Amino acid sequence: MSGGNGTASTVIETTEQRDLRAAVARLGARHGAGYDREALWSEAGKLGYLGVNLPQEHGGGGRGVEELSIVLEELGAQGCPLLLLIVSPAICGTVIARFGSKEQKRRWLPGLADGTLTMAFGITEPDAGSNSHRITTTARRAEDGGWILTGRKVFVSGVDIADATLIVGRTQDARTGKLKPCLFIVPRDAEGFRRTPIEMELRAVEKQFELLLDDVRLPADALVGDEDAGLLQLFAGLNPERVMTAAFAIGMGRYALGKAVAYAKERTVWGTPIGAHQALAHPLAQAHIELELARLMMQKAARLYDAGDDVAAGEAANMAKYAAGEACVKAVDQAVQTLGGNGLTREYGLGQLITASRVARIAPVSREMILNYVSHQSLGLPKSY
Template sequence: MAGLIQDTDEHKAIRESVAGIASRYGQQYFLERGRAGEGIEELWKDLGAAGLLGVHLPEAYGGGGGGMAEAVVVVEELAAHGMPMLIWVISPAICGSIVAIHGSEELKQRWLPGIADGSQKMAFGLTEPDAGSNSHNVKTTARKTDTGWVLSGSKYYISAIDQCDALLVVARDGDLSTPEKSTLSLFVVPTDSKGLSYQEIDTSIVSPDKQFTVFLDEVEVGAEALIGQAGNGLRQVFDGLNPERILVGAICGGVGRYAIDKAVAYAKERKVWSTAIGAHQGIAHPLAESHIAVELSRLATALSAQQFDAGEPAGEAANIAKFSASEAALKALDQAIQTHGGNGLSHEYGLSELWFVTRLMRTAPVSREMVLNFVAQTSLGLPRSY
């Protein structure tokens, strides 16, 4: 189906490579693994072997040397085949980007090649039960010792840690923080560390990437676990959060494409009283409107990636991309389900099971309300509301 995005030759090749691998597995593979609580390791390894997990990471560490623009193509195309991969956003994008930008040479050598080829994964530990959207209110604490650091606290709604070799932990630096102001430091903590445990959160999301509460009970790590400079964590976090927002925009753009493609195909084939239902404006107009919204969100996502790759401030564009894409995808998915009638709720058609993971994108990684706060205050210059 024609769209507004015009791929470069390189992006077209990446998109075709992703499509080829995704088509070999099919959406039912992804959904069946999600329903059964099983992983997608075969697919993940194939993507890694094709260089599609590290397209944005430095070539010196096994990556493709590209940027967020290339990552957007990969993540969107996977979602356009019915495979919205949260772990791609978390491990290669958030964690990979933070380690690549701020990590020591030792951390880069230790983790980036494995993240790029798919042999290793890293979870991201920011969210906490009581901190919510307020990253400044992180309670998980890191204290310096003679040999490294000790971390204590808990993290909430941590995606796919059961698949991961390490957790990138955002912690309150107990030595540098004051009662008035929390100072953050970041650490790479192996998931087999003594004192680290996790418990699955029972959700309605059908995905191979499950959600967990993570407990850190006096977890000891060496000095090499620190990312960059102690106390510089807030800036480091934001170097991961903009890629996260951009790639959530990409996931939603792909889901929107998938939903509309399914609905259009059904509307052309399904006949009632000898007429294809797509001939009726009650079906055609909502799908056309959904297509317009999805395409506009894809343009916003592409622009945000372009700004990020150019080293320009990308916060506004990344937030707008995430907001517009999540709204458009949810509307497109709902309209696709409606177009299918009762079949929209059948597992055979692969639409209804995408609902909750798509609905999640309106809330995570940043809620639509916090995006609106950001735009109101930063873009429009209105007084702070919190």
């Protein structure tokens, strides 16, 4: 069970998973909150943590999203989350492993597994956020059999350090004339592929970008998977994204909670540790409970996905992401409140988490859209849109 230092409960995990959690926690502790992203990424890759979910025959660990979520959560709990774990091995690696060609798997998976290659993911557009059916980035066939991509994307993480970006575009169905989603691998140096940084009120190692695809020409084999199964392939990446975002939020919440608990034990007023007062102790206990509950739903979602139950995993992954986002925001808020003025100083490093914690409420899908999903899909209530 967990103690008062933000450590994780592991009672429903296997011995292998507990060992992985402990080893990653030690790695995170060595790097700490002032971590160098490249150094941590490289070491995590060499140790096999980045590709723990990818197939063994392509250099991965042969495990699942559940193990990858452990890696991200434990690094986050030590103050050094690797945001691109959500994107590179979880979304892109999963999609390529499940649907990519033999050549795409050979080209990308070993590097994604050991960290020598990274891939970004572009789906959100200026006029198509949660409604992916309104995506306007289009792909049309070129005379040579390749593809020409045109469109824009926003809030794409890490494009400047990624070797390629997995872009969600739409192609025309020859039978119906309607547009259908498809996935394309776009190299960073592709002609007509331009990026512009988005200035964010968020202190993060990974930067956000707007992308312009100006008639980007790609070979025929840039298409991932079956052109007629794009929606299935897209959600094969989005469910792990939600699970990993939950892990990101839980790790951040645990980090903040651990700081607050340590402070509440040491800070004394009139000879008594402030943690002895129920006005502070109870909200911290509540934050701990809610983080633990969120982890249980995250584990359920990951296990359903790893077992191949995509439909049930979709519901659980959305619930996990919602629960973790809410728990993270509350944990960070209470941690700052516990430290008082010190909670906003750079020395303690909690103030910057106020903005960062809200990311888990907003991205990759907002809490409101998750509530829509649950009300429609789980409860069978009618839509208002």
